[in-house]
Amino acid sequence: MYKCQYIKGHRLRTILAAADCIIPAHGHLESAGSMKTIGVMDHAISQMPSQLRFQFLLFISIVHVLGIFFGGRCFARNRQSDQIRQLRWMERSVIRGFRMGFLGLKSYICMGYFTRESTWVGIHYGGPLKYDQSPPDLMIRNLCQNKCKICV
Amino acid sequence: MKKHYDIVIVGSGAGGGTIAQKLIPLAQKGAKIAMLEQGPHYPHAFFTQREIEMMRLFRFNGAWPVTSGEITIAAGQCVGGSTLMYTGVSFRLPQEVLDEWHVPDLTHEDLAMRFDQIEKDINVIIPPDSMVNDNNRLFHKGCLSLGWPVKKIPLNIKNCEKSGFCNLGCNSGSKQGTLEVQIPKAVSAGIDLIPNCHVYGISEKKVHAIIQKAPPGTIDGPWRPGKICIDSDIIVLAAGSPCTPGLLLKSGFQEKLPGIGLNICLHPAMTLYGVYPKPIVNYRGFPKTYYTDQFTDAHDYYIETAFYYPFIATRHLGLWGKDLSETMSKYNQLMTVLVLHHDNVMPENRITVNRKGIVQVQYKLNRQNIASLCHAQIQTARIFFAAGCEQVIMPCASPHVIGRNYCDPKTLAQMIQTQNFIPIKTPVSSAHPQGGCAMGEGKNAVTNSWGQVYGFSWLYVADASLFPKSAHVNPYLTVMALADRVGEHIVRSGFNQTDI
Numbered sequence: 001m002y003k004c005q006y007i008k009g010h011r012l013r014t015i016l017a018a019a020d021c022i023i024p025a026h027g028h029l030e031s032a033g034s035m036k037t038i039g040v041m042d043h044a045i046s047q048m049p050s051q052l053r054f055q056f057l058l059f060i061s062i063v064h065v066l067g068i069f070f071g072g073r074c075f076a077r078n079r080q081s082d083q084i085r086q087l088r089w090m091e092r093s094v095i096r097g098f099r100m101g102f103l104g105l106k107s108y109i110c111m112g113y114f115t116r117e118s119t120w121v122g123i124h125y126g127g128p129l130k131y132d133q134s135p136p137d138l139m140i141r142n143l144c145q146n147k148c149k150i151c152v
Numbered sequence: 153m154k155k156h157y158d159i160v161i162v163g164s165g166a167g168g169g170t171i172a173q174k175l176i177p178l179a180q181k182g183a184k185i186a187m188l189e190q191g192p193h194y195p196h197a198f199f200t201q202r203e204i205e206m207m208r209l210f211r212f213n214g215a216w217p218v219t220s221g222e223i224t225i226a227a228g229q230c231v232g233g234s235t236l237m238y239t240g241v242s243f244r245l246p247q248e249v250l251d252e253w254h255v256p257d258l259t260h261e262d263l264a265m266r267f268d269q270i271e272k273d274i275n276v277i278i279p280p281d282s283m284v285n286d287n288n289r290l291f292h293k294g295c296l297s298l299g300w301p302v303k304k305i306p307l308n309i310k311n312c313e314k315s316g317f318c319n320l321g322c323n324s325g326s327k328q329g330t331l332e333v334q335i336p337k338a339v340s341a342g343i344d345l346i347p348n349c350h351v352y353g354i355s356e357k358k359v360h361a362i363i364q365k366a367p368p369g370t371i372d373g374p375w376r377p378g379k380i381c382i383d384s385d386i387i388v389l390a391a392g393s394p395c396t397p398g399l400l401l402k403s404g405f406q407e408k409l410p411g412i413g414l415n416i417c418l419h420p421a422m423t424l425y426g427v428y429p430k431p432i433v434n435y436r437g438f439p440k441t442y443y444t445d446q447f448t449d450a451h452d453y454y455i456e457t458a459f460y461y462p463f464i465a466t467r468h469l470g471l472w473g474k475d476l477s478e479t480m481s482k483y484n485q486l487m488t489v490l491v492l493h494h495d496n497v498m499p500e501n502r503i504t505v506n507r508k509g510i511v512q513v514q515y516k517l518n519r520q521n522i523a524s525l526c527h528a529q530i531q532t533a534r535i536f537f538a539a540g541c542e543q544v545i546m547p548c549a550s551p552h553v554i555g556r557n558y559c560d561p562k563t564l565a566q567m568i569q570t571q572n573f574i575p576i577k578t579p580v581s582s583a584h585p586q587g588g589c590a591m592g593e594g595k596n597a598v599t600n601s602w603g604q605v606y607g608f609s610w611l612y613v614a615d616a617s618l619f620p621k622s623a624h625v626n627p628y629l630t631v632m633a634l635a636d637r638v639g640e641h642i643v644r645s646g647f648n649q650t651d652i
Contacts, residue, residue, distance in 0.1 A: 026477035040204070084473065091472075091577055099576040100221045107215075110466040114480070115204040124484035125435060125462055128201030129315050130323055136198060136205055136369050144204060 002143060004042040004152045006057060012038065012152060013076035014064045019109045021084050029122040037112035039143045039150035044111055056108075059101035063090070116144050153380045157184045157344075159642065160359050160384040162351050162399070164189040165233015166631040167390035167615030169330025170270070172338035174639025179342045186344040186382070187335070188361060190391070191230035192370035193347035199321030203461040206320040208367075209237055214464075218515040222575045223420055225394075225513065226583045231347050233392060234583070235329030235628060239318045239440045240307040241456070242276045243625035245633070253620050255592040257601040258637075266633040274308040274328040276629075283314060285437025287487055288457045290428065292442050294539030300446040305456065307440070316436045316459060347373045349380075351391070352509075353403045357384055357610050386610050386642060388603075389589075390635065393617040394503040397588030398511030400598075401504065408607050411596035412589060413503035417495050417622040418515055419584035422525055423458055423468035425479070426487040426536030427543040433484055434459045446531070448494075448624070452520075453528045455535070458490035470547040470579045479545060479553070487541055491528040492584075494624040495521055503588045517580065522573045525580070530564045547579055548572040584627050589617035591634075603638035614638040 007015055016033040023032035045053055063086070064075050070086040071078030078086070090102040113119055120127050135141035142148045159175060161168050164187050172187050179185050191209075200206065207213040215224040228234035244267050247260050270276075284292070295302035308328040318327060325332050339345050346363070347370070353360040359382040366372040389396045397413045406412045439459035447453055460468060462483060471479060479486075501515045517525075526548050533544040537559035544554050549568045558567060572578075589598040589605075591613075598605060603618055605611040614635040616627050623630050 022472045022476070023480075024474055024477055026474065027481050029477055029481055044204075087472075092574060096221060096576065099574070100217075103221075103576055106472055107467060111204065111463050114462040114466055115202070120462070123462060123480050124431065124482075126433075128317070130201055133197065133200040133323075134369070135200060135202075136208070136367070140204060141202075144202070 002039050002043070002139065002148050002150050004038060004150065006045045006053070007038050007042045008152045010064045010074065010076070011057065011060045014060050015041065015109070017076040017083055018063065018087065018105060019113070021080060021087055022106055022109050023113055027122070029119070032109055032113040035150045036116060036118070036146055037109065039112075039148075040115060040140070041108050041112035043140055043143055044108060056104055059104065062101070063105070116146065118146055153375070153378055154383070155380060156383045157186045158384065159183060159185045159386045159388065160382055161185070161187040161388045161390055162359065163233060163390035163392060163396070163615060164231050164335060164345070165228060165330060165390065165392055165615070166235050166628045167392070167635040168233065169235070169334035169338070170632040170635035171388055171390060171614045171639045172343050173334040174636055175343070175642065176338060176341040178643060179338070186346055187338065188346045188349040188351055188359070189231045190350050191228070191347065192367050193231040193345070193373070194236070194321065194370055196323055196325055198369050199317070199323045201315070201317045201320055201323060203320060203463050209321055218418075218513040220516045220575065222517050223418060223515060223580045223582050225418070225585055226581060227392060227585065231335065231345065232329050232331030236321055236331055237319050238329070238583070238628060240309050240327045240329070241440060241626040242271065242274070242306045242308045242629045245623055245630040246625060249621075249624050253592070255601045255620065258591070262637070263633050266636045267629060270629065270632045270636065274333050275310045276306050276308045278304050279307055279438060279441045283312065283438045284441050285434065286432035287434040287459060288441045290432065290487055290539040291457045291489060291535065294535035295444045295446070297538045298534060300444050302442050302444050305440055305443050312438060314437045316439060318439060319460070344374065346375060347371065349373070351399060354387055354399065354611070355403065357387070358382065359384060359387060386612065388612040388614050388638065388642070390614040392615050393585045393588045394511055394513050396613055396615055396617040397503045398505060400589065402509055402511070409598050409605070411598050414499070414588070414596050415497045415590040415620055416501050416503060416513070416515070416585065416587040417497060417619070418582040419586070419622065420493045420495055420517060420521055420525065420580050420582055422491045422528065422547065422580055423460060424489055424491060424529060424532045425465070425469060425545045426533070426539070426541035427479065427482050428485045428487050428540060429542050431484045432487065434486060434488055435461070435484070447528065451527050452495070452524050453491050453493040454625070455528065455532060456490045456492060458488045460488065468579050469545055470577065471545065471552055475553055487536055487539060489532055489535065491525065491532060492626070493521060493524045493528065494622040497587065497621055513585070517575065519570070522570050526568055526570050526573065529568045530561065533559070533564050533568070534561060584616070586616045586619040586623060586627060587621070589613045590620040591618040592620050602641035603634065604641065612638050612642065
């Protein structure tokens with residue numbers, strides 16, 4: 001069992017929705033907006049330096065609130081086309097903080113998705129040759145192997 | 153805690169490891185020498201070949217951003233430094249670059265002699281054809297069909313298992329970095345290796361540091377955690393750029409040496425991808441065996457073969473949405489190259505320390521850098537198409553994904569434009585930070601040609617910070633040769649130092 005420490009409430013809903021925009025389903029690949037992605041992300045966020053973590057979580061809250069300007073409601077409740085429009089605006093914004101924040105959000109979603117073994121099948125990646133080498137951190141290994149339940 | 157040593161080396165990468173080996177004769181004569189390393193000492197069994205687990209080998213998980221956010225720096229933080237996770241590329245410093253450096257006493261003959269010896273020590277070879285995987289074969293084919301020179305990359309490897317995980321720590325110990333070659337020799341000659349030792353300041357013949365607890369699964373050092381002050385007759389800084397100049401700045405040396413932190417280059421790099429019509433399994437075999445120098449003189453970049461793991465690949469691609477899912481679903485069909493741009497020293501780019509004492513790299517890409525990187529994308533797209541790719545993904549193209557129908561150079565040049573470069577959004581990285589303690593003469597020089605800091609005869613620098621300008625090529629062999637020179641000077645001078 002892995003209990004999320006940082007991704008909860010409106011942040012959980014925002015990240016799940018953003019993950020579906022950033023990595024949508026395609027062929028054998030499922031979309032990224034799932035608790036499996038959230039588990040790996042939350043664990044990675046817990047390892048961040050505290051100031052960086054604060055900035056990251058603050059940015060997620062800003063994404064949540066800014067949804068109002070792109071679809072009339074908070075980010076997760078907007079239509080996906082409005083969510084994509086908002087993310088694209090942040091990615092190309094003249095304000096550096098939005099571009100950095102978007103890059104951080106996208107990077108953590110990709111980390112939460114592409115480091116999981118179930119994803120490797122869909123992208124035809126063979127993974128490590130020394131498959132059973134002892135992990136430096138058992139929890140992250142279990143999360144990537146989908147061996148533990150994730151709850152908030 | 154207090155300790156006394158005759159010589160303290162700060163850092164254990166290409167510079168620190170090499171200088172430790174060079175000082176073995178002094179250790180054998182009874183000199184007390186310590187090598188301090190901020191990162192942990194990892195055993196081979198630690199390298200699990202999984203990118204999320206191995207991000208800890210790097211400072212800031214491999215993404216140390218410059219202050220503008222335009223580039224992320226990948227630098228090792230472990231015993232062996234960046235030689236633990238580089239690909240083993242061992243180029244000699246080109247003669248024309250050395251001529252540009254204008255460092256008195258640093259001659260081509262002097263370096264050539266050292267390169268000969270180091271190449272023997274670390275087993276630099278030209279990889280045989282049996283080491284060339286599909287990605288490299290296609291790169292070779294693409295360059296040849298365009299009429300461009302394509303050459304093999306010299307590598308320091310021995311009995312390579314070709315598993316493809318060089319950048320996550322070599323599990324078999326085949327890559328002959330300092331963790332495998334120089335450091336074991338130095339330790340067996342009696343030099344003390346101190347991992348998990350964070351040096352936060354230096355003062356007159358003193359090193360101030362904190363020993364941290366060894367992370368689980370790593371090799372413990374000989375000292376207990378806590379603060380430590382080490383008296384030392386000679387201090388050699390080999391923490392790499394930007395950490396060596398950062399440490400000097402934190403310690404207040406800039407009052408006498410205003411050139412500290414200046415003259416930096418980053419070798420801005422872009423990793424580019426093409427989609428081949430069938431699987432090429434680039435993730436197995438040796439990732440780097442070929443390069444082309446077709447555009448080095450006119451456009452300031454090399455193109456080398458490369459390979460990166462899935463998560464890192466998504467960062468390089470610069471895509472999201474449908475384009476990302478589609479491209480990654482063909483991960484085993486991706487052809488990959490690395491563009492390495494040799495940037496010029498600019499006065500506004502520098503290493504600084506903020507109010508909290510954190511080392512920062514102030515760096516902005518200028519128009520010339522961006523023009524070179526765009527030119528490189530056009531030429532790389534041509535290589536991919538000439539090799540048979542169906543699509544290429546170019547971060548400065550509009551749209552990013554270009555199909556084979558648009559493969560002629562004129563159309564590519566219309567699609568790939570500098571105005572499409574958006575700082576931070578367009579992925580640019582650096583694995584070769586250089587400069588900040590330039591060697592030579594002149595107002596910005598920090599050390600003489602032997603790495604001895606002006607005005608402080610007990611203090612040396614022995615890493616890539618010494619470069620007064622870009623090395624153009626991957627810098628590790630040059631760092632080792634310069635560290636060898638610094639070591640020779642220390643051995644020759646004995647301990648009777650006088651101010652220079």
